Amino acid sequence: MEPATPPPAPAATSLGTGVASYYGRRFHGRRTANGERFNMNEMTAAHRTLPFGSRVRVTNTSNGQSVIVRINDRGPFIRGREIDVSRAAAEEIGMIRRGHSNVELELLDS
Amino acid sequence: MEPATPPPAPAATSLGTGVASYYGRRFHGRRTANGERFNMNEMTAAHRTLPFGSRVRVTNTSNGQSVIVRINDRGPFIRGREIDVSRAAAEEIGMIRRGHSNVELELLDS
Numbered sequence: 001m002e003p004a005t006p007p008p009a010p011a012a013t014s015l016g017t018g019v020a021s022y023y024g025r026r027f028h029g030r031r032t033a034n035g036e037r038f039n040m041n042e043m044t045a046a047h048r049t050l051p052f053g054s055r056v057r058v059t060n061t062s063n064g065q066s067v068i069v070r071i072n073d074r075g076p077f078i079r080g081r082e083i084d085v086s087r088a089a090a091e092e093i094g095m096i097r098r099g100h101s102n103v104e105l106e107l108l109d110s
Numbered sequence: 111m112e113p114a115t116p117p118p119a120p121a122a123t124s125l126g127t128g129v130a131s132y133y134g135r136r137f138h139g140r141r142t143a144n145g146e147r148f149n150m151n152e153m154t155a156a157h158r159t160l161p162f163g164s165r166v167r168v169t170n171t172s173n174g175q176s177v178i179v180r181i182n183d184r185g186p187f188i189r190g191r192e193i194d195v196s197r198a199a200a201e202e203i204g205m206i207r208r209g210h211s212n213v214e215l216e217l218l219d220s
Contacts, residue, residue, distance in 0.1 A: 011158065011159035011160075012159055013125065013157075013159040013160050015123065015125070016126075047123075048121065049121035049122055049123040049217075049219055050121075050123050050217070050219065051164075051217070051218075051219040051220070052219070054161075107159075107160070107161070107217070108161075109159055109160065109161040109162070110161070
């Protein structure tokens with residue numbers, strides 16, 4: 001059998017670095033900016049300007065862990081914060097205890 | 111009659127600056143990377159990594175003129191070039207004579 005060739009890595013456009021925070025229980029089930037229900041267990045995030053549906057790789061620069069989230073909400077509206085990820089995404093990159101972290105953002109093309 | 115309120119300006123994510131080149135007659139009618147026919151008279155552009163369908167505002171930093179293009183192709187593959195716009199888009203921002211120009215890129219969310 002032909003070895004299954006892995007799909008090509010998605011092309012990534014660097015969006016620079018910033019501070020991420022996360023949101024969870026308090027918003028679970030509430031309406032997001034694009035009309036969905038926020039689900040803290042899904043890999044989603046809020047960003048002030050990226051198109052809804054954008055897939056963004058969020059890398060915690062302090063431990064190198066990364067997660068891919070889908071933008072379905074607007075925010076955070078706190079100065080100095082670049083992205084607000086769901087609780088589940090925050091767990092993936094070891095951000096829960098501190099509540100925020102420096103991250104690198106990359107827009108993926110698939 | 112209620113004055114028609116203009117649609118809100120699209121949210122823009124800055125992608126930084128770079129050098130733009132343009133392509134036209136030689137590629138007119140050829141297949142683009144996302145399977146369309148390249149049309150030098152449409153407002154489209156090639157970028158190495160942005161998702162196909164992305165709407166990008168390209169601003170010529172030497173004259174402030176800007177155009178909104180849709181990414182439907184991959185390239186340019188010349189070092190130091192960030193985006194390759196269609197001939198029609200190049201005309202909009204006064205780039206034809208020099209053939210290339212410094213531009214600012216912003217990803218629009220609508």
